[in-house]
Amino acid sequence: MTVIESRGLRKTYGTTVALDGLDLRVEEGRILGLIGSNGAGKSTALNAILGLTPYDGELKVLGRNPWTDRDALMNDVCFIADVAILPRWMKVSQALDYVAGVHPRFDRAKAEGFLARTSIQRTSKVRELSKGMVAQLHLALIMAIDARLLVLDEPTLGLDILYRKQFFDSLLNDYFDHTRTIIVTTHQVEDVQDILTDLMFVNRGRIVLSCSMEEFESRYQEVMVTPEKVAAARALKPISEREIFGRSILLFDHADRQQLSALGEVRTPSISDLFVAVIGNQASQSPSQSQGAAR
Amino acid sequence: MNTPSNVMSDLPMESRVASPVSIPVVQQLYWSVRCELWENRSIYIAPLAVAALFIVGFTVAMVQLRRIVADPSRLESMHPHQVMQMPYNFAALVLMGTTFLVAIFYCLDALYGERRDRSILFWKSLPISDLTTVLSKFSIPMLVLPLVTFVITIATQIVMMLIQNVVLFGSTLPEDIVGHRAPFFVTSIMLLYHLVALHSLWYAPIFAWLMLVSSWARRAPFLWAVLPPFAIGVLEKVAFGTTYFAELMRNRISGGHEGSSSPGMGMGMTMDLSALHPMHFLADPGLWGGLVFAAICLAASIQMRRTRGPL
Numbered sequence: 001m002t003v004i005e006s007r008g009l010r011k012t013y014g015t016t017v018a019l020d021g022l023d024l025r026v027e028e029g030r031i032l033g034l035i036g037s038n039g040a041g042k043s044t045a046l047n048a049i050l051g052l053t054p055y056d057g058e059l060k061v062l063g064r065n066p067w068t069d070r071d072a073l074m075n076d077v078c079f080i081a082d083v084a085i086l087p088r089w090m091k092v093s094q095a096l097d098y099v100a101g102v103h104p105r106f107d108r109a110k111a112e113g114f115l116a117r118t119s120i121q122r123t124s125k126v127r128e129l130s131k132g133m134v135a136q137l138h139l140a141l142i143m144a145i146d147a148r149l150l151v152l153d154e155p156t157l158g159l160d161i162l163y164r165k166q167f168f169d170s171l172l173n174d175y176f177d178h179t180r181t182i183i184v185t186t187h188q189v190e191d192v193q194d195i196l197t198d199l200m201f202v203n204r205g206r207i208v209l210s211c212s213m214e215e216f217e218s219r220y221q222e223v224m225v226t227p228e229k230v231a232a233a234r235a236l237k238p239i240s241e242r243e244i245f246g247r248s249i250l251l252f253d254h255a256d257r258q259q260l261s262a263l264g265e266v267r268t269p270s271i272s273d274l275f276v277a278v279i280g281n282q283a284s285q286s287p288s289q290s291q292g293a294a295r
Numbered sequence: 296m297n298t299p300s301n302v303m304s305d306l307p308m309e310s311r312v313a314s315p316v317s318i319p320v321v322q323q324l325y326w327s328v329r330c331e332l333w334e335n336r337s338i339y340i341a342p343l344a345v346a347a348l349f350i351v352g353f354t355v356a357m358v359q360l361r362r363i364v365a366d367p368s369r370l371e372s373m374h375p376h377q378v379m380q381m382p383y384n385f386a387a388l389v390l391m392g393t394t395f396l397v398a399i400f401y402c403l404d405a406l407y408g409e410r411r412d413r414s415i416l417f418w419k420s421l422p423i424s425d426l427t428t429v430l431s432k433f434s435i436p437m438l439v440l441p442l443v444t445f446v447i448t449i450a451t452q453i454v455m456m457l458i459q460n461v462v463l464f465g466s467t468l469p470e471d472i473v474g475h476r477a478p479f480f481v482t483s484i485m486l487l488y489h490l491v492a493l494h495s496l497w498y499a500p501i502f503a504w505l506m507l508v509s510s511w512a513r514r515a516p517f518l519w520a521v522l523p524p525f526a527i528g529v530l531e532k533v534a535f536g537t538t539y540f541a542e543l544m545r546n547r548i549s550g551g552h553e554g555s556s557s558p559g560m561g562m563g564m565t566m567d568l569s570a571l572h573p574m575h576f577l578a579d580p581g582l583w584g585g586l587v588f589a590a591i592c593l594a595a596s597i598q599m600r601r602t603r604g605p606l
Contacts, residue, residue, distance in 0.1 A: 052419060052604060070601075074422035075317060085605075087414040089334050101326035102421055104318050138417075 001028040003149050003181045004049060008057035011044050011205075018044040019055065020205035026198075028148075029178045033192050034185045035275055036202035042185045045202070046153050049183075050079050062148060075104060078142045079151040083158055084134040088127040092120055092137060099141050111144035114174070132163035139167060143175045150175070152184040156191065164191050171195070189272045199271065203279055222269040223260045224249050233263050240277030251277050323423050327431035328439065335404075337397055338435065339443050345393045346451040349386050353455050356382070357462040364463065380477060383455060387448045387486055391494060394444045398436035398498075402505035403516045405432040406600055413605040425600040429506070433593060436502040441490040449483055485571070492576055493550050500585040501547065503592035510599035513606060547585065 002025060009022035018041050026032055036042045047053040049061055051070030059066060064073050086095065092115070100108045115122075118136045126134055135156065142150065156164040172195050176182060186192055199216055201209040211219065225233045230248050234241070236259060238250035251269055252260060260266045269277075332338060406429070409415040418428065456479075508520040528541040576582065 047604070050419075052416075054602065070419070071422050071424035071427075072317070074420060079420045081416040081420070082413060085413045085416045087334065087409075087417065088412060091333075094330075094333055098326055098330055099421065101329075102318055102323055102423055104422070 002026070003028050003030075004059075004061050004183075006048075006057065006059040009045065009048060009059055010056040011041075011048060011053065017205050019048070021057070022202075022205070022207060024207070026181060026183065028181055030197045031176065031182045031184070031195055032198040032200060033189070033196040033271070034183060034200050034202060035189055035271065036185070037279065040202045041205040042202050043153055044205075046079075046081070046151055046183065046185065050077065050081070050151060052081075076147055077149045077151065078145050078147040079153065080138055080142060080155045081151075081153045083155065084131050084138075086126045086134055086138055088125070090126050091122075092124050092126070093122045095126070095137065095141060096122075099145075103145055105146040106141075107144045107146065111140050114140035114143060114170070132159050135159055135163060135167060139170065143170070148180060150180060150182045152182065152186075154186055155184070156186060156188065164188060168192060168195055189275065190270060193271050196271075201275055201278055203282055208282060209274075209278055216271075216274075217268050219254055220269050220274055221252050221255055221257065221260055221266050222249055222273065223252070223264045223266050225264040229263050236260070239281060240273075242273075317422065320427060323427050324431050324434075327423065327428060328434060331405075331432060331435055332439070335401055335435070338401065338440060339447075341397050342390050342393050342443060342447045345389060346386070346447050349389060349451060350454055350458070353382055353386075354458050354462070357459055361462055383452050383482065386451050386455065387482075390444055390448045390451065391490070394440045395494065395498075398440050398494075398502060399505060401435055401440075402502050403509050403520060405435075405506055406510035406596060407512060407516045408509075410603060410606045415600075415605055425597045429510075429593060429597045429600060433502065433506060437495050437499060441495050444494070445487055445490055448486060452479070452482070488571055488573070492573070496582060497547070497550060497585065499589040500592070503589035503596070507592040507596045507599070510596040510603065546581070 004024055004026040006022055006024040009019050009024065010017075011019040020041075022041075022045060024045070034042050034045070044053065048055040048059060049066055051061075051066035051068075051073055054067050061073060062076050066073055090098075096108060096111055099106050099111075115137070118133065118140070120129065120133050120137055126137070129137065139155075156167050159167070168191055171182070176195075184192055184196075196213050198212050199209070200207055223233060224244075225248050227246065227248070230250075233248070233250050236250075236252060236255055238255075239253050240251045242249050251273065257266060409418060505516075505520050509516045512519045524540075524544055528538070528544065531537055531540045
């Protein structure tokens with residue numbers, strides 16, 4: 001089943017184009033990582049999906065129009081749209097009472113179970129909790145909701161590595177069950193590399209790369225070569241090259257694995273290295289293109 | 296999706312379909328209002344604090360009165376109304392003033408605070424419509440605060456009566472002074488009428504305007520609420536030399552036509568049920584014009600809450 005489908009999704013703020021015709025299709029049971037630099041349009045896309053902002057173009061989330069149907073949609077969609085946005089005056093027990101009161105799919109016992117694993121006191125106010133604990137509380141609330149789509153927009157920004165790891169571990173172990181769908185954006189790409197099933201790069205309001213993680217692993221390869229083999233490696237047309245400790249690391253798209261292994265050790269690149277390569281190439285190409293057009 | 300690995304997850308899928316799809320609107324309103332009371336405890340703490348202070352002051356006054364009563368020469372000069380009725384009316388007035396102030400500041404923050412602290416992103420992640428949210432917030436000045444004022448005022452007046460009786464016990468007050476107290480039931484009805492007519496219905500456009508400003512302003516909602524009406528008044532005065540708008544504002548805040556549409560304004564609160572003219576009040580075009588204006592402001596606030604994100 002298709003959870004999200006968009007065609008020509010556009011959003012402009014004045015003269016700034018935030019989304020420039022996004023065609024998106026997310027199937028049920030996927031964990032999609034939306035990767036992009038600041039201002040690339042990730043948050044705008046997610047806001048449109050969550051019914052927080054109007055847009056142009058076609059967009060259906062679970063068969064509904066998110067802008068006109070937000071409140072009904074939120075029965076089946078959950079989101080964490082930033083770190084520590086829980087109301088600071090609220091007590092933990094009040095948060096549980098309130099969500100239990102207004103959400104038809106909230107399982108209070110489940111939330112209590114998640115909270116029991118943390119050191120969060122039921123009588124504490126949100127303002128008394130550390131940032132990491134607020135994230136834990138929010139996640140406990142969200143994971144106790146039997147939703148079909150979960151959207152996480154920078155859910156771990158500013159948290160230390162322990163909280164971050166725990167956050168994504170419990171998401172994967174206690175929540176994800178192959179009938180739910182998760183979309184996550186984060187700048188700490190290495191945190192999510194192992195849990196994603198799909199990957200999407202966004203730049204200047206456009207999708208510049210979209211593939212499943214299986215595809216990612218078979219398509220992209222990285223080879224570390226010694227200086228004398230660099231020329232041979234370059235002949236195979238890498239999409240990027242960088243140097244570490246006098247050795248070159250070359251990233252290939254659709255290259256022959258046997259040819260590569262003759263040059264050096266072949267491995268799957270990290271998402272962040274691929275991102276830098278893809279976006280870096282775009283950045284270096286587009287000015288020359290526009291110059292060419294001007295001439 | 297029927298591969299063996301998914302057999303386990305088919306179960307929650309079925310229960311998902313069977314579970315209720317939505318929560319009744321009444322229940323959503325109940326929890327939304329409850330949430331407002333959790334957040335804005337000044338709704339009841341402020342009038343309670345004022346009531347407590349008032350009772351302390353009143354006790355001191357009664358102790359002094361006991362001394363006066365013991366001295367017949369000074370008793371002569373005492374106005375019976377001053378002793379037996381005025382403190383009670385004054386208590387009601389002070390409490391109403393307090394909750395009016397609370398209402399103003401509540402409305403100004405209602406849709407502004409949640410954007411400032413970004414908690415709107417949490418509220419909007421729950422299946423509650425902007426309509427329900429705005430209405431639940433509007434019910435605070437319209438229903439909750441008048442009710443709170445009524446209950447606290449009645450409780451305060453009962454405590455005052457008890458104190459008066461205890462402190463003055465044994466001292467003989469002349470009959471004409473004691474008999475000067477209006478029947479409690481009558482004053483309660485007067486109070487309730489006054490709260491519903493003036494503090495809820497008549498002030499509705501003020502509260503709705505303040506909520507609209509709070510849904511829209513990016514900063515300084517108080518200035519945005521006050522300066523535009525002030526500017527219109529000044530403009531009218533300078534351009535046409537008239538003061539219709541200023542008069543309209545004054546009339547709204549002071550409670551309409553004296554005596555007729557909203558009786559009991561100010562210190563001269565009449566304690567006679569026959570002074571109430573509900574039909575007269577309901578026939579006032581100012582009331583209906585105000586309610587229409589309030590409805591427009593509310594509709595605009597709902598639209599604003601829909602589009603405006605966190606600050």
